Amino acid sequence: MTSPHVPVTVIGLGPMGRAMIRRLLAGGHPVTVWNRTPSRADGVVADGAVLAPTPRSALEAAELVVLSLTDYAAMDAILDGAADALAGRTLVNLSSDTPDRTREAAAWAAAHGAAFLAGGMMTPAPTVGTDDAYAYYSGPRDVFDRHAEVLGELAAPRYVGADAGLAQLLYQAQLDVFLTALSALMHATALVGSAGVPARDFLPEALTTLADVPAMLTSDGGTPEGLGEQIDAGLHPGDLSTAAMMGATADHLVAASAAAGIDVGLPRAVQDHYRRAIAAGHGGDGWTRIVDGIRDPR
Numbered sequence: 194m195t196s197p198h199v200p201v202t203v204i205g206l207g208p209m210g211r212a213m214i215r216r217l218l219a220g221g222h223p224v225t226v227w228n229r230t231p232s233r234a235d236g237v238v239a240d241g242a243v244l245a246p247t248p249r250s251a252l253e254a255a256e257l258v259v260l261s262l263t264d265y266a267a268m269d270a271i272l273d274g275a276a277d278a279l280a281g282r283t284l285v286n287l288s289s290d291t292p293d294r295t296r297e298a299a300a301w302a303a304a305h306g307a308a309f310l311a312g313g314m315m316t317p318a319p320t321v322g323t324d325d326a327y328a329y330y331s332g333p334r335d336v337f338d339r340h341a342e343v344l345g346e347l348a349a350p351r352y353v354g355a356d357a358g359l360a361q362l363l364y365q366a367q368l369d370v371f372l373t374a375l376s377a378l379m380h381a382t383a384l385v386g387s388a389g390v391p392a393r394d395f396l397p398e399a400l401t402t403l404a405d406v407p408a409m410l411t412s413d414g415g416t417p418e419g420l421g422e423q424i425d426a427g428l429h430p431g432d433l434s435t436a437a438m439m440g441a442t443a444d445h446l447v448a449a450s451a452a453a454g455i456d457v458g459l460p461r462a463v464q465d466h467y468r469r470a471i472a473a474g475h476g477g478d479g480w481t482r483i484v485d486g487i488r489d490p491r
């Protein structure tokens with residue numbers, strides 16, 4: 194369903210900002226944009242957006258202001274000089290940063306009379322507005338409810354609580370999974386590449402392993418929720434594989450990487466997780482036992 198035509202200002206015209214603008218324009222919303230590098234607006238202006246000459250005039254064009262920037266420092270750089278134009282507006286910051294930095298920004302916005310929602314878009318730019326897209330939001334519930342319909346045109350909104358840092362924490366946790374998996378793929382590619390195996394041959398096989406991970410992970414718990422319940426209960430059954438076995442493999446991966454002359458930072462971090470579990474006497478437990486040493490690295 195398309196919500197009534199609500200004017201929206203979008204600040205930040207990277208791939209994500211531009212994808213959101215196109216979706217809003219397709220929904221019939223008047224969209225005003227601003228970007229540090231104005232030429233990046235050419236495409237969306239051709240599609241119907243209006244380029245504001247200054248951040249202040251961009252703020253003044255709509256009550257709902259969406260920010261899509263590299264980080265929160267970029268928001269400061271853009272809005273500090275126009276903070277007196279914030280009163281009565283809603284800032285929806287969909288930029289990445291730490292939860293604490295996000296909470297500071299929420300307080301800063303409140304001090305200038307603006308409502309603030311933090312969000313994390315859990316979708317790549319090309320799938321904005323599709324059924325696959327969702328986004329975490331946190332901040333005041335009434336502010337979320339007021340804008341959920343328009344924001345829902347970008348990605349299915351998942352409200353996670355009043356604490357502005359919470360949506361950011363969930364976003365970062367998801368990026369933890371995503372970025373670590375991407376680095377693992379490139380580390381493995383470098384490892385086989387050291388013996389002349391081309392990435393073109395290896396990557397399809399590596400992706401098969403990645404696709405098998407969910408079934409492997411849930412073989413103990415039955416479902417992701419079941420596995421999570423076991424972890425929450427401190428249960429780490431080792432009947433299918435043990436931390437000791439995984440730790441031995443992690444040792445081999447570090448040694449193989451060192452012998453190949455490639456970076457060992459990532460496999461050493463993994464090795465540390467298993468070594469801590471084994472040193473604490475949990476070598477016979479399942480791999481999920483490593484969560485203890487990650488929670489408390491002392």
Ligand SMILES: NC(=O)c1ccc[n+]([C@@H]2O[C@H](COP(=O)([O-])OP(=O)(O)OC[C@H]3O[C@@H](n4cnc5c(N)ncnc54)[C@H](OP(=O)(O)O)[C@@H]3O)[C@@H](O)[C@H]2O)c1
Pocket residue numbers: 204205206207208209210211228229230233261262263264266267270271287288289313314315316317318319
């Ligand atoms: N791209 C994706 O698929 C994707 C997916 C999920 C979430 N996200 C999140 O969405 C946000 C935007 O992503 P993106 O890919 O569109 O990022 P991007 O290409 O890095 O765009 C960043 C935007 O921030 C602006 N910017 C950065 N530093 C600035 C500064 N100091 N002062 C003023 N403007 C500044 C850039 O302006 P200029 O054009 O002048 O450089 C640009 O408009 C990020 O937080 C990202 O984590 C992106």
